[in-house]
Amino acid sequence: MKLVVVGGGISGLATAFRIRERFEAHGRPLEIQVLEAAERLGGKIRTEDRDGYRVEWGPNGFLDGKPETLELCRDLGIEGDLLPSDETASKRFVFSDGALHRVPESPVSFFRSPLLSVGGRLRIIKEAWAPATPPGLDTSIAEFGRRRLGKEAAEKLLDPMVSGIFAGDPAVMSLASCFPRIVEMEQEHGSLLRAMVALQKQRTKERRAGESDGGENSAKSGPKAGGGPSGPAGRLTSFRGGMEFLVRVLEERLGNSVRKECAVTSLIPEETDGRRGYRIRYRHQGVEQELSADAVVLAVPAYEAKQILTRMEPAVGEHLACIPYAPLVVVGLGFPRDAAPGDLDGFGFLVPYREGSPVLGSLWTSSIFPERAPQDFVLTRNMVGGWRNGWAVSLEEEELEELASGVLEQALGARGSTSFRICMRHAKAIPLYFIGHARRLEAIEERLAQFPGVYLTGNAFRGVALNDCTREALRIARRVEEDLIVGSAPGQEAAR
Numbered sequence: 001m002k003l004v005v006v007g008g009g010i011s012g013l014a015t016a017f018r019i020r021e022r023f024e025a026h027g028r029p030l031e032i033q034v035l036e037a038a039e040r041l042g043g044k045i046r047t048e049d050r051d052g053y054r055v056e057w058g059p060n061g062f063l064d065g066k067p068e069t070l071e072l073c074r075d076l077g078i079e080g081d082l083l084p085s086d087e088t089a090s091k092r093f094v095f096s097d098g099a100l101h102r103v104p105e106s107p108v109s110f111f112r113s114p115l116l117s118v119g120g121r122l123r124i125i126k127e128a129w130a131p132a133t134p135p136g137l138d139t140s141i142a143e144f145g146r147r148r149l150g151k152e153a154a155e156k157l158l159d160p161m162v163s164g165i166f167a168g169d170p171a172v173m174s175l176a177s178c179f180p181r182i183v184e185m186e187q188e189h190g191s192l193l194r195a196m197v198a199l200q201k202q203r204t205k206e207r208r209a210g211e212s213d214g215g216e217n218s219a220k221s222g223p224k225a226g227g228g229p230s231g232p233a234g235r236l237t238s239f240r241g242g243m244e245f246l247v248r249v250l251e252e253r254l255g256n257s258v259r260k261e262c263a264v265t266s267l268i269p270e271e272t273d274g275r276r277g278y279r280i281r282y283r284h285q286g287v288e289q290e291l292s293a294d295a296v297v298l299a300v301p302a303y304e305a306k307q308i309l310t311r312m313e314p315a316v317g318e319h320l321a322c323i324p325y326a327p328l329v330v331v332g333l334g335f336p337r338d339a340a341p342g343d344l345d346g347f348g349f350l351v352p353y354r355e356g357s358p359v360l361g362s363l364w365t366s367s368i369f370p371e372r373a374p375q376d377f378v379l380t381r382n383m384v385g386g387w388r389n390g391w392a393v394s395l396e397e398e399e400l401e402e403l404a405s406g407v408l409e410q411a412l413g414a415r416g417s418t419s420f421r422i423c424m425r426h427a428k429a430i431p432l433y434f435i436g437h438a439r440r441l442e443a444i445e446e447r448l449a450q451f452p453g454v455y456l457t458g459n460a461f462r463g464v465a466l467n468d469c470t471r472e473a474l475r476i477a478r479r480v481e482e483d484l485i486v487g488s489a490p491g492q493e494a495a496r
């Protein structure tokens with residue numbers, strides 16, 4: 001069996017690794033190649049060491065509240081290289097109405113917090129009786145937030161969460177596609193408040209059970225069901241060598257299956273000796289080349305998958321072209337500790353859109369992972385731009401620094417004196433799941449069903465977090481196993 005994975009970001013690498021595992025488990029031969037357009041692997045994951053600072057161009061880490069990335073690390077034998085965020089990262093803030101407010105972690109602290117006005121806090125209590133989302137309606141995050149939590153909470157709490165994860169606009173983004181868990185909570189409990197109470201009870205029960213078994217289970221590695229100190233979704237976790245360490249280990253494991261500087265341009269169905277497969281055209285060092293495979297996994301951004309698939313199935317290409325991407329610049333700013341804008345005691349802060357700033361938030365990297373800045377220096381990571389402030393991405397470095405420093409000063413009360421600056425620009429940083437995204441995926445799947453052995457994955461479809469990419473890697477590997485090893489993919493069956 002010959003299989004090609006197009007794209008060497010985390011989705012492509014993890015999928016290739018998982019598929020190879022499946023074939024090995026069945027004792028079936030597999031010739032697998034990963035074709036990556038760039039000179040390096042990792043896609044959005046890129047760690048750079050500069051002037052004693054360790055900066056991340058893309059993800060800072062992943063949350064340990066879900067199992068798939070942790071399981072991947074376990075299967076790669078690199079659990080010992082994991083770096084959990086510092087305790088101090090449990091303190092998260094929102095910059096609202098000109099002041100920094102700690103994000104409340106319990107119902108009591110929530111009702112005491114001045115982040116929302118008294119009216120806004122009381123409005124949240126009414127959430128328990130808010131009208132439910134009509135079944136099957138793909139509502140926007142903003143509409144859902146206003147209906148259930150009230151306008152103020154939607155703007156001060158939900159909006160910055162959407163900026164923090166997607167750099168997107170809650171008014172046009174699909175709640176069901178971006179936050180499927182929230183939809184489940186509403187459906188199961190009729191209210192988010194009731195769902196949270198139920199979750200709290202379950203956690204207490206689990207904690208007690210853990211205590212009574214002498215901590216046996218809690219000592220085992222695995223997702224922290226109750227959430228780590230960094231919030232309900234888990235603790236931010238990276239690697240000592242930065243996020244690119246994971247990419248390097250996958251590259252090493254995949255060995256000579258990986259080929260860089262191979263930009264795939266098209267996919268063409270072909271039939272050779274009654275065996276159905278695909279011809280993959282790609283460009284390597286300016287030369288057009290091609291190879292044949294029985295199956296192909298596309299793990300590239302949607303706009304690239306569009307180019308590759310349009311000739312084979314134009315309707316899929318059109319759907320893929322409609323998945324937009326938010327632009328973003330990550331502005332890394334370092335300061336001597338005694339000339340920093342504040343003590344940076346916490347994870348950092350998010351900025352609601354209503355504050356009128358193109359700065360989406362600031363993460364205090366050296367507080368989250370202390371070794372990321374030289375001794376006596378601190379590092380901040382400031383996100384600028386996003387879907388609603390795309391113009392800011394093309395600003396000059398000095399202007400970006402000025403914007404980020406200005407917000408840090410407003411939030412922390414002092415103007416820091418920068419000693420380090422790096423601007424990491426992403427013209428297409430994060431795919432946005434607009435209303436209708438799920439319908440679009442269905443339409444794509446329906447069309448692709450005509451082409452057995454072609455699989456689509458990557459962060460453009462079912463979640464943008466690393467945990468989503470590693471979960472999808474497993475899902476695709478299981479589908480490949482079902483179709484090409486145990487099941488019967490039409491056409492391929494003849495080849496066995």
Ligand SMILES: Cc1cc2nc3c(=O)[nH]c(=O)nc-3n(C[C@H](O)[C@H](O)[C@H](O)COP(=O)(O)OP(=O)(O)OC[C@H]3O[C@@H](n4cnc5c(N)ncnc54)[C@H](O)[C@@H]3O)c2cc1C
Binds near residue numbers: 467
């Ligand atoms: C600034 C930023 C911060 C983030 N922070 C976090 C975070 O803290 N936690 C988290 O969980 N997630 C975070 N994310 C999201 C996460 O990093 C991404 O969703 C994930 O890395 C995407 O991986 P991917 O493999 O799906 O796509 P990509 O990383 O985009 O990889 C796609 C690969 O395909 C290659 N390619 C493209 N076209 C072709 C072609 N024609 N032929 C061959 N190869 C091709 C590309 O070169 C690339 O290597 C962040 C993202 C960004 C941008």
